[in-house]
Amino acid sequence: MSNTVFNNVMIYDGTSPERFSGSVRVEENRIMAVARNGESTPAGDARVIDGKGATLMPGLTDVHTHLGFGSSVERINPPGHHPAEFASLIEAHCGRVMLDHGFTSGFSGGSMSVQAELAVKQAFDSGLLPGPRLVTSSFERVPGGPMGPMYKFKGCKARECNPAEVAGFVDEMADLGAQAVKFLLNGVSAFDPGTNMGEQFYDEEVLAAGEAAKARGVLLTAHCYTAHSIKLAIRAGFRTLYHLTYADEESYDAIEANRDKLFVGPAPGIVEADLLRAPRFGVMASEEQVAEQEDAVDRVKVMGRELRKRGIRALPGGDYGFPWNPVGRNARDLELFVEWFGYEPHEVLHAATALGGEAMEMGDELGQIREGFLADMLLVDGDPTKDISVIADKDNLKVIMKDGRLHKGG
Template identity: 35%
Template sequence: MPSAQPHETLVLFTNVRIFDSSGSDPFDGEVLVRGDHIAAVRPGSGDLPREGARVIDGQGKFLMSGLCDAHTHFSWVNSADLPGLGTMGVEEHTLLCARSAQTYIDSGYTMCVGAAAAKPRLDVVIRNAINDGQIPGPRYLANCQEIAVTGGALVDGITAFADGPEEMRKQVRRNVEMGADLVKLSMSGEEITGNQHAEDNYFSDEETLAATTEAHRRGLRVCSHARSGESVKMSLRNGVDIIYHASFVDEEGLDMLEAKKDEIFVAPGLNWLVATLQDAADFGYPPEAAEAAGYKHELECAIDGLKKMKERGIRVLPGGDYGFAWTPHGTYARDLQHFVDLLGYTPKEALLSATALGGQIMRLPDELGQVKAGFFADLILIDGDPIADITVLQDQTKIVGIMKNGQFHKDPGDGTQARPRDLDEIHRGSPVPA
């Protein structure tokens, strides 16, 4: 094996249990990181060079790819005051978004897909700051405000509006101008609003097609808030790339999803439904209100549809809608538990959906989401076995090492993290609940 260049660092993980996200079972072995990439993966020990390398003795700990959240809102800041997301000062909001980005990577998430920002440029600014090394955070695909038609906004003050194909094109062009990676269409309702229902559909085929055509022409992908069965089918008819929720998908929609299973991704955001039923009472939304609004029925329908998607081989990824008061940042791995407990995934299958499929939705299937030579060195070291207990990933203290691009965000040697002290202080002093 060639020696490392002077500017490259070498890190050798030895005595670790490797989950490589290839579909194989975990195995004992070693992983060599050179610079920002994985140089080699070997079963057993003693086969990889140690000269010039920092050796991390994992003592049998679990080494795997960093995780992916496929439906991320950096600008949701753990508040029950949803309209307040629109009125909050942009300066304060930007700082809190930076804290959200830190919390994701603190939790072992090295890949995130932006699912709309509360202000037009928040996602783009945070993505750029992460990429420039100014703040810690995951690899991020940035969005702008979600786009709704008149009368279809879910939350006042955080929505961009477009009516008709030409206005849709203009809003997509605005995303392009601001440097976004994605476009979000708010096609159906949300029961907590009281008047925008999950089984509604607000877009037309012409509007949807105009948005996707313009976005694809400029290299952006389109995601849709599509809870209703018709909004799912409209998304599929007109080239949407990522479907969020899909709670009320019907058999025709499932057939359409299966026909496009190599093109489409679904991120249901299950924890939003579960937590709204179970955890929102302290914030003024008791279980009986959630059930009366239809959330129990929606969860039952979503579970049924998602089980059928799994059987049909449709790519379903965890993550979604964290950052509300009862779905706080830092609890992201609850979705993995829901995949196991509610959808019938094995822990191994749930991990694959959050790693290998993460690389696919990030458009880097040959560079992200696996522990494999030639892939980026985005790794997490866990004091526990998520194959035996998927809930271990919900405990940050059990994620003892976090590496992105070959550099430790959380060093397994001394537990230190890359976290600017002043940002912590600003966040603690914020009037917004955190």
């Protein structure tokens, strides 16, 4: 790996609202020098990239990544269960597309195959294949096992409470090596109409999962819509909460009281896609479902503004990977944080970079342009701190660097 110097760039460092003109020197896979006030870092033996005034910024993190669902902007693959060998090829494809669109990190919101996700992580980390850094996850747990396509959510009351079985699942996933374990605490109306509000696990089971996760050092993530699920997940020590569509005042208070421990992914991308594009695929297509989704859009807009007002660590990541919401559209979430939640462009960039590093559990070395940090960076034509839409067009990404390696440009 050679050294690289970016000269003549406007630096967005992940934390300051304003860009500054300067230069960045990368040695191996780390940022070794950042010069300000238009000065240059010593080039020495490094390859020099003239940024021509473009924006140099940290690579993006998506906090709700599904490489295994299978659909990308290049190819639509309906979700399905495949042997781990083929599932890993699907993940590798989607990982490369994600990196092509500037996302150098992904926190998995659930895999289709744990073994596949572990395999691609190894391939991405070693540079064997192009793809983002990954926090790996279990498959998405529903009572009794994994969720198949068009799964029916019966709700917890349809079965006996079994905390030992649920804790055992956490153990099993930890044994396999998954870093995160995902639970669907509520249903999914897109698969089974009218189930978004249904509780799928008993309180005792969720608390048992929390105990097991603490003992095994894995992170718990929750698909949760209802105020009850949100409060319960927080009580059980869940680390990342997704969706939150039907949050109430009490659940916002609980999130705020735990904001140093929690990350949330409001996932506006899937909410928009379920309304605008899913019906073309025969999903969320009935009049009743469209009405439910229109209501969800209104609620999510209110929710995102509330999270911003309360200073919650809300991150982009909108369930990309479904045919109607494919991987590669991930930056749409950044636009929706601005359009729907009232974020300033620099605020959502901070969420997708510096907070992204924290969400990846690498906050002291990832997500900022700063001496000593890992060299995951984008050279972007335009000023995303003023106009977030420039980031959504991959043709504006002139250089994509991950771990000091040039994936694109230069």
